[in-house]
Amino acid sequence: MPIRIDNVGIAVDDIEAAISFFTDLGLTVLGRDTVSGEWADQAVGLDGNHAKIAVLQTPDGHGRLEFFEYIHPDAIETHPTMPNEIGMHRVAFAVDDIDEALAIAATHGCYPLRGVATYEDVYKLTYLRGPSGILVMFAQNLTAQTT
Incomplete structure (x- = not known):
C-alpha cells in the first residue's frame, strides 16, 4: 500500500501569529477555513469541534503544516514539549x-x-x-x- 505524509497538524493559541512566523520563513498559505459540524466531531473525536484552520506549504511543495486554533472546545494549555519528552517532538x-x-x-x-x-x-x-x-x-x- 503506498503511503505518504500529507501534513503535520499543530494546535496553536494564535493562528495569525503562526501564519506570520512560518510565511516569513518562506512557507505559503494554501488555504484557510473554519471547520465545524458532525463530520468534524467524528473525524477529530471532539463533540462540538469548531476551529479555524490554515494549511501552509514549504517552497519545494513537499512539506505541509496544518494549524488549528480551537474556538470550541476551549484549547487546553500545556507546558511546551521538552526535547527529551515522549510524543510529538519538533x-x-x-x-x-x-x-x-x-x-x-x-x-x-x-x-x-x-x-x-x-x-x-x-x-x-x-x-x-x-x-x-x-x-x-x-x-x-x-x-x-x-x-
Whole structure:
C-alpha cells in the first residue's frame, strides 16, 4: 500500500501569529477555513469541534503544516514539549542560511534555546520555540554546494 505524509497538524493559541512566523520563513498559505459540524466531531473525536484552520506549504511543495486554533472546545494549555519528552517532538526545516532563518525568527521574538551547534563540520543546527511554544529546528548543511 503506498503511503505518504500529507501534513503535520499543530494546535496553536494564535493562528495569525503562526501564519506570520512560518510565511516569513518562506512557507505559503494554501488555504484557510473554519471547520465545524458532525463530520468534524467524528473525524477529530471532539463533540462540538469548531476551529479555524490554515494549511501552509514549504517552497519545494513537499512539506505541509496544518494549524488549528480551537474556538470550541476551549484549547487546553500545556507546558511546551521538552526535547527529551515522549510524543510529538519538533518540526525540522533544512535551511540554506541558518543566520537568515534565525534573523527572521528573531523578528517574531523567537531565539535559539541554547545557541547554534555545529555537528562534525556537516551541519549547523539549533532548536528554538516558535509561536504557541512549537519546537522548531533549523539545520544548514555545510557540505551542500552553493550555486
